[in-house]
Amino acid sequence: xxxxxxxxxxxxxxxxxxxxxxxxxxxxxxxxxxxxxxxxxxxxxxxxxxxxxxxxxxxxxxxxxxxxxxxxxxxxxxxxxxxxxxxxxxxxxxxxxxxxxxx
Numbered sequence: 001x002x003x004x005x006x007x008x009x010x011x012x013x014x015x016x017x018x019x020x021x022x023x024x025x026x027x028x029x030x031x032x033x034x035x036x037x038x039x040x041x042x043x044x045x046x047x048x049x050x051x052x053x054x055x056x057x058x059x060x061x062x063x064x065x066x067x068x069x070x071x072x073x074x075x076x077x078x079x080x081x082x083x084x085x086x087x088x089x090x091x092x093x094x095x096x097x098x099x100x101x102x103x
Contacts, residue, residue, distance in 0.1 A: 012063030075099035
């Protein structure tokens with residue numbers, strides 16, 4: 001007899017979470033809805049200024065069994081989009097500068 005999986009159905013997708021520096025109250029992994037955990041939504045929310053001061057971005061996929069730090073990858077994608085749009089949103093300036101210095 002086969003044991004049912006504890007992984008929820010539809011769990012085979014990449015999930016992105018942001019560690020946000022909230023200043024005096026500290027850092028927190030930001031709560032988000034299931035629909036807002038994809039890469040495209042993350043990029044949009046970063047551009048919209050939904051995060052105070054993003055410090056780290058991690059991605060994981062429960063179905064595939066992996067996780068990794070994608071901060072540099074996301075920062076590179078944001079830089080490319082900023083070049084295409086010929087603007088850098090104010091809320092992203094520090095994040096992009098920090099990640100550029102870290103590489």
